Amino acid sequence: MNRPVPGGGGDGNAAVSVLELREVSKTYGQEPAVVRALAGVDLSVRAGEMVAVMGPSGSGKSTLLTIAGSLEEPTSGQVRVCGMALAGMPPGRRARLRRRVIGYVFQDFNLLPGLTAAENAALPLELDGVAVPRARAAGLAALEALGVAGRAGWFPDQLSGGERQRVAIARAVVGDRRLLLADEPSGALDSVNAADVMRLLHEACQRGVAAVVVTHDAQLAAWADRVVLLRDGRLTGQTSRPPGPETLLVPRETR
Amino acid sequence: MSVPHALLALLSAGPKYGLQLREEFEAGTGEVWLLNVGQVYKTLGRLERDGLVESDGTGPEGPQKRYRITPQGGQALAGWLRTPPDLTSPPRDELVMKVLVAARVPGIDPHEVIQVHRLYLLELMQQWTRLKEGEARDDLSLALVVDAELFRLDAVIRWLDAADARLARAAAEPPAPGPAASPAPRLRRLGVRR
Numbered sequence: 001m002n003r004p005v006p007g008g009g010g011d012g013n014a015a016v017s018v019l020e021l022r023e024v025s026k027t028y029g030q031e032p033a034v035v036r037a038l039a040g041v042d043l044s045v046r047a048g049e050m051v052a053v054m055g056p057s058g059s060g061k062s063t064l065l066t067i068a069g070s071l072e073e074p075t076s077g078q079v080r081v082c083g084m085a086l087a088g089m090p091p092g093r094r095a096r097l098r099r100r101v102i103g104y105v106f107q108d109f110n111l112l113p114g115l116t117a118a119e120n121a122a123l124p125l126e127l128d129g130v131a132v133p134r135a136r137a138a139g140l141a142a143l144e145a146l147g148v149a150g151r152a153g154w155f156p157d158q159l160s161g162g163e164r165q166r167v168a169i170a171r172a173v174v175g176d177r178r179l180l181l182a183d184e185p186s187g188a189l190d191s192v193n194a195a196d197v198m199r200l201l202h203e204a205c206q207r208g209v210a211a212v213v214v215t216h217d218a219q220l221a222a223w224a225d226r227v228v229l230l231r232d233g234r235l236t237g238q239t240s241r242p243p244g245p246e247t248l249l250v251p252r253e254t255r
Numbered sequence: 256m257s258v259p260h261a262l263l264a265l266l267s268a269g270p271k272y273g274l275q276l277r278e279e280f281e282a283g284t285g286e287v288w289l290l291n292v293g294q295v296y297k298t299l300g301r302l303e304r305d306g307l308v309e310s311d312g313t314g315p316e317g318p319q320k321r322y323r324i325t326p327q328g329g330q331a332l333a334g335w336l337r338t339p340p341d342l343t344s345p346p347r348d349e350l351v352m353k354v355l356v357a358a359r360v361p362g363i364d365p366h367e368v369i370q371v372h373r374l375y376l377l378e379l380m381q382q383w384t385r386l387k388e389g390e391a392r393d394d395l396s397l398a399l400v401v402d403a404e405l406f407r408l409d410a411v412i413r414w415l416d417a418a419d420a421r422l423a424r425a426a427a428e429p430p431a432p433g434p435a436a437s438p439a440p441r442l443r444r445l446g447v448r449r
Contacts, residue, residue: 218412222380239378
């Protein structure tokens with residue numbers, strides 16, 4: 001079962017999946033040169049849960065993420081975010097959902113160079129029409145939670161790679177975002193900073209966010225509560241929730 | 256590698272005599288693991304008692320007796336192949352051996368065997384990562400041990416991925432004929448008579 005969400009996240013209905021993919025397929029191109037990127041993928045992610053999607057390149061990982069983020073439509077199947085079906089949703093509502101509910105983290109951070117860390121973090125709220133003082137306060141709170149409040153007035157090119165990604169995660173969770181989608185979020189970082197990024201993403205989940213993290217790196221995937229394996233557009237397996245780490249430290253029986 | 260399971264693996268390719276099994280077993284381990292013939296017959300006797308192999312004739316153990324694997328023996332072998340080795344401590348050769356055997360045994364899908372182990376290893380890595388997230392934050396020695404374990408397990412998973420890809424490629428394109436071909440003879444020593 002899922003880890004209890006500290007503070008409950010204010011959701012009130014933890015049984016509803018934040019993200020639900022049902023029988024999702026995606027093909028590109030026309031017969032006879034059809035490329036099948038996803039084939040009947042079922043995946044549901046609850047509030048507070050961090051799911052890692054692992055698979056070789058070309059397995060459909062990034063397609064899964066863009067469909068979950070409503071940036072692309074599936075060829076068939078259903079996608080629900082916070083219980084709302086994306087199919088048939090008017091473009092305006094869909095854009096609002098993207099701004100208010102979903103946060104994205106990319107390998108190359110995608111911070112706006114002309115804005116400070118605080119302005120970057122507050123940007124999604126400002127774009128959504130939130131009053132600037134309130135947006136800035138929320139941006140600062142997000143920077144604080146990620147341990148980079150001290151960099152609030154700095155510009156991206158003054159920050160280290162690890163700090164930039166912290167600001168990018170702050171931007172992705174700012175306000176009351178429910179779903180975090182991350183594509184190789186620590187691909188550009190050394191292993192210690194990469195682990196920090198995963199730790200921060202996992203902590204964000206423990207505060208109630210649901211996250212899907214795409215990675216090809218088993219050490220990073222292991223931060224997740226659940227690892228699903230993707231191959232040729234199909235989910236081929238997933239870890240069952242492991243027992244606590246205490247089992248690792250008891251002496252093993254000699255054989 | 257467990258001797259009884261090695262014999263079951265050899266028998267899954269077809270019925271064999273005891274001496275033949277000994278010869279193939281030794282060849283299959285690169286002649287580094289020698290087996291006396293008494294040990295072979297003792298093991299076969301136990302396997303027969305447990306219903307995992309059966310023999311023609313009812314006479315005493317000897318060169319005239321031919322053994323074949325039973326359906327239960329096949330199940331025992333399949334179960335053993337899927338039983339995760341103890342990867343909480345260093346020996347990983349057992350896993351390599353399982354994949355090598357899985358690639359040779361008829362009716363076993365090596366990709367499925369690989370997947371079983373891949374998921375098991377990922378779960379183990381998740382457990383170590385929980386330690387890294389918790390206790391190991393304030394305990395440098397533990398953090399180093401946890402990292403070592405994570406890198407080791409990561410390496411095993413990468414090897415499984417590579418093995419998976421290599422087996423898929425080998426199945427898609429049969430080896431080109433010719434004398435320069437391949438490590439196949441060495442592999443063949445695992446299960447087929449020279």
